[in-house]
Amino acid sequence: MKFIGIIPARYASTRFPAKPLAMLGGKTVIQRVYEQVNGVLDEAYVATDDERIEKAVLAFGGKVVMTSIAHRSGTDRCYEAFTKIGEGFDVVVNIQGDEPFIQPSQLEAVKRCFEDEKTDIATLVKPFTAADGFVALENINSPKVVVDSKMNALYFSRSIIPYQRNRDKQEWLDGHTYYKHIGLYAYRADVLKQITALPQSSLELAESLEQLRWLENGFRIKVGISNVETIGIDTPEDLQRAEHFLQTRKEENV
Secondary structure, eight states: OOEEEEEEEOSOOSSSTTGGGOEETTEEHHHHHHHHHBTTBSEEEEEESOHHHHHHHHHTTOOEEEOOSOOSSHHHHHHHHHHHHOSOOSEEEEOOTTOTTOOHHHHHHHHHGGGSTTOSEEEEEEEOOGGGHHHHHTOTTSOEEEEOTTSBEEEEESSOSSOOTTSOGGGHHHHSOOEEEEEEEEEEHHHHHHHTTSOOOHHHHHHTOTHHHHHHTTOOEEEEEOOOOOOOOOSHHHHHHHHHHHHHHHHHHO
């Protein structure tokens, strides 16, 4: 199978304008994401709606495709980019443009999900640990995933699911393995076309999670497991954390 990675990156962001061009350890955030992906997949492209980002990607030797400013989600932007790049790929991998520490092992875990011929879409989860604590578990910005015995997603929620009726909440992480969703997606090429044509669903609107639209419409989402902790950049404060993380990692490798 041939895999193409597409990295949606838009300039306008309510919480952090121009985020893809923010500097992290002497490189832009978008360059760091691209370098983590390039070489692991058969091809990698940045999909953007802004000429400043296009110029920056070309400057470091990356591949880029311009897309509409009207997209509501990274999935929609991925599909437009894919149609412009052309056919020849079996799976499209959607890598968030604010994940500069995404690891090759995570991309490989998503690729392995397609060894199951019934997989329509793949994504990743990371198990919560007791050390994470209940505060991390109840964070609504960290969606949880319930899976079946074959690691297919049953449901995604910002709430804590399942609810353990007969156990104190502070003990929930000891009594069940909860999975934190990692926002990395891969879609079979024909499935990507189908899901972008679907109207928003009631569950999606309720939770503000687009993957619920796909589940509601009967698509099978295979879940891979990663134990790698990454730092997504949503705010300037996240960028500071990422800079500290990068510096610490450099010092450990000296």
